[in-house]
Amino acid sequence: MTEFLDLEFQDSVRMPWNVLPGTKSDAANCVIPISAIYTPLKPLPSTSPLLPYSPLRCRNCRSVINPFAIVDFSSVNKIWICSFCLQRNYFPPHYQSILDQNLPGELYPQNTTIEYETTATNEKPQLGSSNVFLFVVDTCVIEEELGFLKSALLQVLGMVPENCLIGLITFGTYIQVHELGFAQIPKVHVFKGSNEVTKDQVLDQMGFFAKRPRPSTGVIAGVRDGLSQESIAKFLLPASDCEFVLNSILEELQKDPWPVPTDQRAARCTGTALSVAAHLLGICVPGSGARIMAFLGGPSTEGPGAIVSKILSEPMRSHKDLDKDSAPHYHKAVKFYGELSKQLVHQGHVLDVFACALDQVGVAELKVAVEKTGGLLVLAESFGHSVFKESLRRVFQSGDHCLGLSSNGIFEISCSKDIKIQGIIGPCASLEKKGPLCSETVIGQGNTTAWKLCGLDKTTSLCLIFDVVKKECSDAIAQSESNQFYFQFLTYYQHGSGQMRLRATTLSRRWIAGPGSKEELISGFDQEAAAVVMARQVSFKMENEAEFDPIRWLDKSLIHICSRFGEYQKDTPTSFTLSPRFSIFPQFMFNLRRSQFVQVFNNSPDETAHFRMIINRENVANSVVMIQPSLISYSFHSGPEPALLDVASIVADRILLLDSYFTVVIFHGSTITQWRKAGYHEQPEHQAFTQLLQAPREDADAIIKERFPVPRLVICDQHGSQARFLLAKLNPSATYNSDVPSVPGGDILFTDDVSFEVFLDHLQRLAVQ
Numbered sequence: 001m002t003e004f005l006d007l008e009f010q011d012s013v014r015m016p017w018n019v020l021p022g023t024k025s026d027a028a029n030c031v032i033p034i035s036a037i038y039t040p041l042k043p044l045p046s047t048s049p050l051l052p053y054s055p056l057r058c059r060n061c062r063s064v065i066n067p068f069a070i071v072d073f074s075s076v077n078k079i080w081i082c083s084f085c086l087q088r089n090y091f092p093p094h095y096q097s098i099l100d101q102n103l104p105g106e107l108y109p110q111n112t113t114i115e116y117e118t119t120a121t122n123e124k125p126q127l128g129s130s131n132v133f134l135f136v137v138d139t140c141v142i143e144e145e146l147g148f149l150k151s152a153l154l155q156v157l158g159m160v161p162e163n164c165l166i167g168l169i170t171f172g173t174y175i176q177v178h179e180l181g182f183a184q185i186p187k188v189h190v191f192k193g194s195n196e197v198t199k200d201q202v203l204d205q206m207g208f209f210a211k212r213p214r215p216s217t218g219v220i221a222g223v224r225d226g227l228s229q230e231s232i233a234k235f236l237l238p239a240s241d242c243e244f245v246l247n248s249i250l251e252e253l254q255k256d257p258w259p260v261p262t263d264q265r266a267a268r269c270t271g272t273a274l275s276v277a278a279h280l281l282g283i284c285v286p287g288s289g290a291r292i293m294a295f296l297g298g299p300s301t302e303g304p305g306a307i308v309s310k311i312l313s314e315p316m317r318s319h320k321d322l323d324k325d326s327a328p329h330y331h332k333a334v335k336f337y338g339e340l341s342k343q344l345v346h347q348g349h350v351l352d353v354f355a356c357a358l359d360q361v362g363v364a365e366l367k368v369a370v371e372k373t374g375g376l377l378v379l380a381e382s383f384g385h386s387v388f389k390e391s392l393r394r395v396f397q398s399g400d401h402c403l404g405l406s407s408n409g410i411f412e413i414s415c416s417k418d419i420k421i422q423g424i425i426g427p428c429a430s431l432e433k434k435g436p437l438c439s440e441t442v443i444g445q446g447n448t449t450a451w452k453l454c455g456l457d458k459t460t461s462l463c464l465i466f467d468v469v470k471k472e473c474s475d476a477i478a479q480s481e482s483n484q485f486y487f488q489f490l491t492y493y494q495h496g497s498g499q500m501r502l503r504a505t506t507l508s509r510r511w512i513a514g515p516g517s518k519e520e521l522i523s524g525f526d527q528e529a530a531a532v533v534m535a536r537q538v539s540f541k542m543e544n545e546a547e548f549d550p551i552r553w554l555d556k557s558l559i560h561i562c563s564r565f566g567e568y569q570k571d572t573p574t575s576f577t578l579s580p581r582f583s584i585f586p587q588f589m590f591n592l593r594r595s596q597f598v599q600v601f602n603n604s605p606d607e608t609a610h611f612r613m614i615i616n617r618e619n620v621a622n623s624v625v626m627i628q629p630s631l632i633s634y635s636f637h638s639g640p641e642p643a644l645l646d647v648a649s650i651v652a653d654r655i656l657l658l659d660s661y662f663t664v665v666i667f668h669g670s671t672i673t674q675w676r677k678a679g680y681h682e683q684p685e686h687q688a689f690t691q692l693l694q695a696p697r698e699d700a701d702a703i704i705k706e707r708f709p710v711p712r713l714v715i716c717d718q719h720g721s722q723a724r725f726l727l728a729k730l731n732p733s734a735t736y737n738s739d740v741p742s743v744p745g746g747d748i749l750f751t752d753d754v755s756f757e758v759f760l761d762h763l764q765r766l767a768v769q
Helices: 002-011 024-029 143-157 199-205 239-251 270-284 319-324 330-347 363-372 386-396 517-523 527-544 550-565 585-594 605-615 620-627 670-677 684-706 721-727 756-767
Strands: 035-038 070-072 079-081 088-090 113-117 132-138 165-171 174-179 187-192 290-296 350-356 377-380 406-415 419-425 450-456 462-468 484-494 500-512 630-634 655-659 663-668 712-717
Touching (some): 024 462, 035 527, 132 143, 143 239, 143 386, 165 270, 174 270, 187 199, 187 270, 199 270, 270 290, 270 330, 319 605, 330 363, 350 386, 350 450, 377 386, 406 462, 419 527, 450 484, 500 517, 517 550, 527 585, 527 620, 550 585, 550 756, 585 756, 655 684, 655 721, 663 684, 670 684, 712 721
Parallel strands (some): 132 165, 350 377
Antiparallel strands (some): 070 079, 113 500, 165 174, 174 187, 406 450, 406 484, 484 500, 630 655, 655 663
8 A cells, every 4th residue: 555655645646556457448347447536736745846947848749848758868959759659859958968967857757746837936926816815795694693704704804815805795685796995985886686697787887997988899807908907906905905994894794684574585696696706706807816705604595596496385405306306496506507617717716615504505506616616615504613614714724734725727638649538527627628638438527638727725636537549459568668658647727826837747657468467457456546436436427327326336346346356266255355455445335335425315415515526626545534434442451543443343431533524523432421421530540531531632633623624523422312423434233133242331223234244245246156
């Protein structure tokens, strides 16, 4: 496992297959596609330099020079040969002094991932090259919730960097765009929420051309194209200039004044408010690193993007309604937010959603706009909940735990001629740049070799899926030069400092074909990366393929993999063994089948959309915790140690710490609970017990500090109601109807789910047939 972690440390990439199947039929037999989980902005090792110039590119395929390029030092005009298309390229004159012992940084063998600073340092940053935050605040909430939201916003305003531009829109039944550049009296521009608002209406109504004639032709977009700096500064001002005005507006903010009949929901026009916000940013700061931060306290019921009617007797859509296609507003809302996402991607802007309500707010419909723009999503029960307050603080936090928000990314892939790109599953939008590298089979955002990443951060990870096009393998395999596949990932983005940078990662992987390939393929199998690719694929298929049966698909895939790579005698299940490289993979699949990504029972469509969005953007380490939570045991007899994710791990005198990514659970065994209730931890002679109670809490705090969105912390006792957060994740090896006697002080589960042992038994029987 460590060699895969070393590769990830070097190049921010994890691949299920690190030795690749060399032909189309071999790749099909491997079940899990040739793929990579790539984290474009993962912090680089300290030894990796930042090169202060633009990269050299191949004049044929436009890939960037890299350590795998062949350099001819002997010719008069030095030449490098592209590793992708074998094109011969001349070095420019300022490279002429390079030698075997005097290489530029991009040719060092260890610099397979390198970053270039492509902006000249003496260039002045334009308006909007600093970040822009447009707050869109829902006022259709109860006074208490509005109070929580106002206090959270007032806290983070002090954390926004001074040069960042800020704007404010509030909405309920109507939409109010606040003028921050007019401090004398509060001034707002009001739009009706029930109608769709066009860009021209925003331009006319908000007085952008009150003092100068409007251009008769062309697109109006920012200072360069027709707008005065003065008219933009009415609505978007640097944080340092508008802090006082913003504070006073927020402090005086009242809940939506429109009366709500007792048998109706509040009239909330979320879709129109987001549309006005998108038009405002498109007019003022197109192409800049701007984020719409929407704070939603309930479902949209008015205007385009509504997810439910105002009549309370109409229930909110459930998974069953979506399966039966009986959710009347769903498809219209998804279409509306799909159009909004195209507009935001075109403008280069991001939509972040902070949804805080006991009811659903419409995340399932909004998902397309948040995901395609690379936005952040936080789901909590209330604006007073620590999940919301801490997550919002993390967005603006600097230092070690900052998110490293960057913007305006463009991601491109080059690869060897025998590999084609099927697509990307992750937070990006296709730029529809078709070419010979595009596969006919499309998964996720496909049919292109370039994608837009409007917003990305240190952990944003893309799942890239490839296709092998070589039909069969000739004797050329004997020549070791030809058995490498090359991949190059280019990420051009705007760094948090405002500079434009290019990060280039170039990988080489050996391919193998023919009779002896099984052992080679097994030696390069990364089971954690494979589980994450399967999870992303199954989530994508569940959302996009009608009549798709996820359990059947996962089971068939697992049986096929085990019969292809296991060692066994035909029809003898007891003879079945798996290599250590594959041994944990069935366990990952067992937990994935039971996870919230596949089982939608007891989750709303909003929660399911939230879970799937997070797994589609997180790196391998975080995704594995979502699929198979980690369990740590604390007791007097030993220090903290990993425990089996099994009901047998529950013991009366133990504390368990469960990390399932979205929830962190501290679970006290029954004896520990009795001692705590008796107050032993407050007595000086029981210091060891005090420390035992503190240890899991400190570890939980460390997990929470590292993570975004901040997970929910649950502290519970054995046999208590909240113990369900732990019990739902455990392997049911002892249930109410099993023959296994329960451990004294242990627990049993009231479930009809099969245990991992029964699952493995069936798997072995089917794999050897």
